[in-house]
Amino acid sequence: MTSRGIINTERPYCSEWLEADLQKLFRFFPIFKLNTIGYSFLGKPIYEVKIGEGSRKIHFNGSFHANEWITSLILMKWLEDLLKSIQSGVNETITNPTQILQEWTISIVPMVNPDGVDLVTIGPPPNNWSTICKSINLGSDDFSQWKANIRGVDLNNQFPAKWEIEQERKIPKSPAPRDFPGYTQLSEPEARAMLDLTVTNEFDRVLAFHSQGEEFYWGYENYHPEESAYLAQIFEKVSGYKGIEYIDSHAGYRDWFIQAFQKPGFTIECGFGENPLPLEQFDKIYEDVKKIILASLMY
């Protein structure tokens, strides 16, 4: 069972549990750096874990989309497995942690959209936010389908990779639970924090974790390098997830990364079913996805 250990994978996640888990992990395994790369619209810290001393730089992120919070749990569970394997060497998930951390510097932002995640798993914040969120949500109190940040902007539609196309063709022209790209690109603090982090670090690879579909996207226009196809083949083989080169989408974080840096970028659609995915599926999803994460560090 993956529920044994520090990260409890049997309850819905939120920014408070994330913060507590990061502190707990740091207490037991003080071998990573914990950075705050920015703040959400409501002022919650957006955390980055940095570990390893390698010259190759890889970045993982989760919960760009609010009701895909299971991706934060996946990354935190993987971080716990990595830390345990370094300390004890008995964890069977990651057998070569020392080599990985000599070769790579790993950056993990487990929860890009803390306000949105908290809205889905806890409910609207105090004061007049409950009225605002309910009105963005077309009068409904059920926030389970909410993907956006707290202001109703889809953070994965905010990036400067043909953003104008998405603005033009996306149905919502004002704040909405999903798909609204904002009135301008990079209008939201969460998107800006991710862009700044990525520009500063010039990652060699990025994997953005979303749910769901048991597939992954690896191309953008003609900007992706040959290495992307090579890695996609490996990811397919180890996980059984289906690799898709092109989807009709722009302005995503990964789209922008590939266009700006011409380096491999992947959107991994974890699990299969209706978001938010039930936690009963966690163990199975984790089994598949950790193989992709490991492969991204071994090839």
Ligand SMILES: [Zn+2]
């Ligand atoms: Zn998503």
